[in-house]
Amino acid sequence: MSATSVVMATYNGERYLSAQLESLLRQTTLPGQLIISDDGSQDRTLQIAEEFAKRAPFPTLVLKNRKRLGYADNFLQAAQHAKEDYISFCDQDDIWHNNKIERCLFELQRTGSLLCVHAVRLIDAQSEPRGLFTQGTTKDTVFEALMLPPWGLFLGFTQTFERRLLNIVDAARRGPDNHTASGPLSHDRWVYLLASSFGRVVALAEPLADYRQHQTNQFGKKTTFFDSVRGALTESHDRLAKHRDMAAFRADLFSQMAREIDGENFAAASLRAHSYWRHLAELYELRTALYGSKKLTERFDCFRKLIDAGAYKNYSQGGLERKTIPKDVILGLLQGWHYLRES
Secondary structure, three states, X not given: OOOEEEEEEEOOOHHHHHHHHHHHHOOOOOOOEEEEEEOOOOOOHHHHHHHHHHHOOOOEEEEEOOOOOOHHHHHHHHXXXXXXXXXXXXXXXXXXXXXXXXXXXXXXXXXXXXXXXXXXXXXXXXXXXXXXXXXXXXXXXXXXXXXXXXXXXXXXXXXXXXXXXXXXXXXXXXXXXXXXXXXXXXXXXXXXXXXXXXXXXXXXXXXXXXXXXXXXXXXXXXXOHHHHHHHHOOOXXXXXXXXXXXXXXXXXXXXXXXXXXXXXXXXXXXXXXXXXXXXXXXXXXXXXXXXXXXXXXXXXXXXXXHHHOOOOOOHHHOOOOOOHHHHXXXXXXXXXXXXXXXX
């Protein structure tokens, strides 16, 4: 069985780092390599990492960034030092279950997938269980290329993937993030984009790690019914325009990659991804016009074109799912956004 390079990004993580490192020692299949990249910690993080490297039963490389990179670039730069066939991203404050590496490597090879992800158990600051986060997976599922949500994400520390994904194209070209207001695409969204575009992704329902919750974590917080409705009916002309531009950027990127990549399989996959993102850019252009027009007749025309273009089909069919219809009818066609904003 092939091995994985565990890539860990650290920053002021002394409180929980030792527990995470100890969980790596308990793996039924040990890492082939551990890379710890520190982004300028001012506590005992580096000392803990260096002491662990001296006693670890597997090669452990401790890197010190000369300047702060931020978590995404810290992960991606550290991953360039990976030597094994697979890479597993690792956060500094979680706890891996003993079979995480073994199960992920087995499923990757069994299914021929490029990326394996899994459910997680939520724990609090004292490591007490606080529920389960499935990442939307209630049973083991294999997704073919371009079948996952276009703007989706699987948490980085649940990702184990083929190292060659990061060699296809320079990460500096990955473009803007679709979740944050500014900045480049996060490391885990980048891997999600590449893996879901070029091949299969296997998602496991079994929780294989404990995901530690802090005050800033979004999981486990109670929401009201009105919060759920407001969330389902949140959209804007500016946000749609941003996603239109990002879809167009990705279409161009995959078109360039198709010309640059050696190997028929990835080149052909790049062309399919180019067509997929070009179609999404066209859908978001229509939605942008729908939300931006002041004339009802123009909005009706945009909505009809969206239906004809398959905007409300499933993700696997190149659409944005039926759940998009209420948004586009209420906020776009009927321009009801101002009522929600005033409520």
